[in-house]
Amino acid sequence: MNPEFQRNLWLELAPRRMILMVALLALAFLAAALSGGKDYGIAGGAEWLFYAIVVVWGTRNAATAVVGEIRDRTWDMQLLSSIAPGAMMWGKLFGATIYNWFGGAICLGVLLSDTFVHKGAPQAAIDLVFYIAIGIISQAAAFLASLVAVRRRQSHSRLDVFVYQVVGLIAGVAVYSIWSIADPAGSILTHKPASDFVIWWGRSFDTRGFLLVSLAIFTAWTIVGCYREMRLELKMRNGPLVWLAFLVFIGVYVAGFDAWLSNDKSVAGWDAVSLRLALAATLYAGLTYLMVILEPKDRVHYRWLGSQLSSARLGAFLGGLQAWMTAYAATVLCSAALLVWLHLNRPQSLEQSAVIAAALGFLTRDVSLFVFMRSSPRRRRGDLAALGILVGLYVLAPAIVNGLGLENLLMLFYPKPSAPLWMGLLVAWAEGLTMAVLALSRASIRNNPAGRSQPSPAS
Amino acid sequence: MIDVDDLVYEYPSARALDGVSLKVVPQTITALVGPNGAGKTTLLRCLAALEAPYAGHVLIDGLDTAGAPREIHARLGYLPDFYGLYDELSVRRSLLYAARAHGIAPAAAGAAAEKAAARVGLADRMETAAGQLSRGLRQRLAIAQTIVHEPRVLLLDEPAAGLDPQARRDLSALLVALKDGGMTLVVSSHILAELEDYCSEMIIIEGGRIVGGKAVKVRDVERPRYLVEIATARSDLKDFLTARAGLDVIECDQHHALFTFTRNASVRAKLIRDLIAAGFEVSSFGESTKALEDAYFAQVRQP
Numbered sequence: 001m002n003p004e005f006q007r008n009l010w011l012e013l014a015p016r017r018m019i020l021m022v023a024l025l026a027l028a029f030l031a032a033a034l035s036g037g038k039d040y041g042i043a044g045g046a047e048w049l050f051y052a053i054v055v056v057w058g059t060r061n062a063a064t065a066v067v068g069e070i071r072d073r074t075w076d077m078q079l080l081s082s083i084a085p086g087a088m089m090w091g092k093l094f095g096a097t098i099y100n101w102f103g104g105a106i107c108l109g110v111l112l113s114d115t116f117v118h119k120g121a122p123q124a125a126i127d128l129v130f131y132i133a134i135g136i137i138s139q140a141a142a143f144l145a146s147l148v149a150v151r152r153r154q155s156h157s158r159l160d161v162f163v164y165q166v167v168g169l170i171a172g173v174a175v176y177s178i179w180s181i182a183d184p185a186g187s188i189l190t191h192k193p194a195s196d197f198v199i200w201w202g203r204s205f206d207t208r209g210f211l212l213v214s215l216a217i218f219t220a221w222t223i224v225g226c227y228r229e230m231r232l233e234l235k236m237r238n239g240p241l242v243w244l245a246f247l248v249f250i251g252v253y254v255a256g257f258d259a260w261l262s263n264d265k266s267v268a269g270w271d272a273v274s275l276r277l278a279l280a281a282t283l284y285a286g287l288t289y290l291m292v293i294l295e296p297k298d299r300v301h302y303r304w305l306g307s308q309l310s311s312a313r314l315g316a317f318l319g320g321l322q323a324w325m326t327a328y329a330a331t332v333l334c335s336a337a338l339l340v341w342l343h344l345n346r347p348q349s350l351e352q353s354a355v356i357a358a359a360l361g362f363l364t365r366d367v368s369l370f371v372f373m374r375s376s377p378r379r380r381r382g383d384l385a386a387l388g389i390l391v392g393l394y395v396l397a398p399a400i401v402n403g404l405g406l407e408n409l410l411m412l413f414y415p416k417p418s419a420p421l422w423m424g425l426l427v428a429w430a431e432g433l434t435m436a437v438l439a440l441s442r443a444s445i446r447n448n449p450a451g452r453s454q455p456s457p458a459s
Numbered sequence: 460m461i462d463v464d465d466l467v468y469e470y471p472s473a474r475a476l477d478g479v480s481l482k483v484v485p486q487t488i489t490a491l492v493g494p495n496g497a498g499k500t501t502l503l504r505c506l507a508a509l510e511a512p513y514a515g516h517v518l519i520d521g522l523d524t525a526g527a528p529r530e531i532h533a534r535l536g537y538l539p540d541f542y543g544l545y546d547e548l549s550v551r552r553s554l555l556y557a558a559r560a561h562g563i564a565p566a567a568a569g570a571a572a573e574k575a576a577a578r579v580g581l582a583d584r585m586e587t588a589a590g591q592l593s594r595g596l597r598q599r600l601a602i603a604q605t606i607v608h609e610p611r612v613l614l615l616d617e618p619a620a621g622l623d624p625q626a627r628r629d630l631s632a633l634l635v636a637l638k639d640g641g642m643t644l645v646v647s648s649h650i651l652a653e654l655e656d657y658c659s660e661m662i663i664i665e666g667g668r669i670v671g672g673k674a675v676k677v678r679d680v681e682r683p684r685y686l687v688e689i690a691t692a693r694s695d696l697k698d699f700l701t702a703r704a705g706l707d708v709i710e711c712d713q714h715h716a717l718f719t720f721t722r723n724a725s726v727r728a729k730l731i732r733d734l735i736a737a738g739f740e741v742s743s744f745g746e747s748t749k750a751l752e753d754a755y756f757a758q759v760r761q762p
Contacts, residue, residue: 003556006556073541074543077543077605078560080535081557082608235511300471304513307514
């Protein structure tokens with residue numbers, strides 16, 4: 001047996017704890033039965049208990065699977081073990097949550113028995129897949145968030161762990177909400193009417209089947225993400241191909257929903273190709289922001305990347321690229337393709353093209369800002385400061401400018417049509433390039449042995 | 460066994476190691492000494508392939524830490540200065556887990572756990588929970604977990620910190636036994652007296668650099684340094700000692716002599732008998748315990 005899983009079994013599934021779980025659940029079901037099924041009955045109670053034990057509590061345990069080891073100073077011993085990253089990943093993900101799955105399995109037994117009796121075996125099988133998937137995806141998301149955070153810093157407060165748990169909970173709620181949209185009985189959370197089909201890449205698919213396959217694929221990607229982060233933790237290097245494959249997949253997946261934009265006024269008259277490119281570019285830009293916030297921005301690593309590039313070690317350079325960098329490159333590529341396509345097929349969209357090009361300039365400014373703020377030797381809360389500045393740039397400053405009746409100056413802060421059109425473009429890229437130069441300058445500062453910093457001769 | 464070439468390691472705010480190069484020969488115990496903040500722990504973590512160098516290479520048993528970190532992890536044991544144990548697991552389960560985590564087959568893990576426990580004197584506490592052990596016994600358990608897979612290289616960061624004198628003596632004996640069993644050890648400490656008992660080589664690190672540029676041989680474990688003291692001054696003490704086969708005088712005056720000689724007890728007994736027979740009034744004879752300290756200050760005083 002996987003030694004990491006075995007260790008977790010020793011710690012988590014002590015007989016006393018198992019008896020306690022069984023007894024508490026039995027009492028809960030008894031209480032539900034005695035209440036006469038006025039609210040949800042035994043099956044309804046079992047469902048909510050499953051969510052509480054597997055999703056809410058399970059994400060907490062998944063979030064502390066590695067963070068707890070670091071806190072208890074046992075992580076170094078595990079890093080030095082011979083356990084392969086895959087085995088370590090699933091040994092921790094399923095080992096740390098095995099007690100939750102033990103309780104969840106009891107709840108599922110009660111819940112699915114009821115489904116089997118009232119709705120038949122096929123529905124019980126579909127529900128089984130859904131409940132297992134929502135448990136895995138929420139726990140894996142919390143686990144992944146904690147692994148990404150582990151690379152940024154070594155100390156983790158209870159609040160930090162709560163944040164990682166919240167990431168898992170958001171994933172769980174998202175899965176639940178999307179699934180509920182396709183529920184023939186209607187959604188409990190959104191109260192929106194059920195939809196029987198989904199249009200994707202111009203073809204119609206059965207909603208539940210489409211969502212089930214999507215859920216399975218995204219669960220797999222989340223697990224792959226955990227595996228790759230675990231590899232990094234175990235001091236192994238990741239090549240760029242898997243992340244590139246994910247970018248291609250997610251771009252193609254999201255681009256298929258162009259039909260959703262057909263009624264949007266801002267892109268009225270655009271053809272399917274333009275809409276798909278716009279969707280993919282927007283998604284990549286979102287991923288760039290997400291990853292630049294999440295990933296460690298270590299100027300020592302950036303200098304190392306520069307040295308690999310200057311000495312033409314392209315393999316090491318590509319292997320050392322961070323996810324936000326490739327997402328940024330994908331955004332630029334997709335946006336450039338969109339601009340070319342619009343120019344060739346819809347020349348009257350000049351204003352929209354200018355806004356898209358300006359948006360790229362502001363994206364450059366924003367990611368450079370994060371790198372700049374985190375590259376200071378003493379800046380520990382650089383991400384928070386960068387987020388604060390962005391709130392100022394996108395919310396506070398525009399509100400003030402608007403209040404003063406100077407709407408023409410809004411192009412200084414975010415993409416907006418300007419007169420003349422090139423002015424907005426120029427401002428955005430001037431800001432973007434200035435910030436990029438500042439970030440590169442700060443990242444290239446060398447340390448001396450005494451800890452003081454000095455400018456690199458190359459800078 | 461360990462070959463470090465021009466190693467540079469940087470934290471975002473400081474360069475911790477600056478062009479470190481060193482070699483550690485097999486089956487030795489090397490002291491890694493230096494003041495607090497000198498870079499000892501960072502160097503050990505680079506040797507353990509837990510930190511990737513900014514520049515330079517670290518070879519452990521011929522493997523590069525940058526290219527084969529997991530293979531190196533399988534070949535070495537590392538005990539950090541601050542370590543944790545699974546307090547709820549028994550000593551047996553802690554060692555079983557460590558054995559299995561280090562790739563020992565399930566069928567052999569039990570025997571490996573028993574052997575490691577016996578080596579550190581925990582064989583009679585196999586069913587005790589780690590959380591119930593005293594500080595000294597926890598240290599032993601941590602070392603047992605580190606050596607359960609018989610690593611070729613053992614790195615210990617301040618292993619004697621907080622131990623009582625008896626526990627320190629036990630630790631010294633254990634480390635010498637591990638070296639005699641074929642392991643290569645690097646032990647970090649900023650307390651020289653702690654390392655006197657077992658280290659034969661010394662690397663001094665200050666400000667992220669190796670002082671003197673290489674490892675210093677502080678003594679030959681098979682030929683320790685002895686100090687003899689005589690009550691009445693004799694000008695022929697040096698000549699008498701120099702004439703003995705296998706004895707090399709390091710320093711000598713009319714009352715004292717510092718020399719290297721065999722560790723063999725009966726040969727040493729014969730030397731004492733000969734000194735007394737020759738009319739030297741021997742008032743003390745013992746192994747010099749300041750070899751490391753002498754070597755340290757000799758190195759750090761160099762310009």
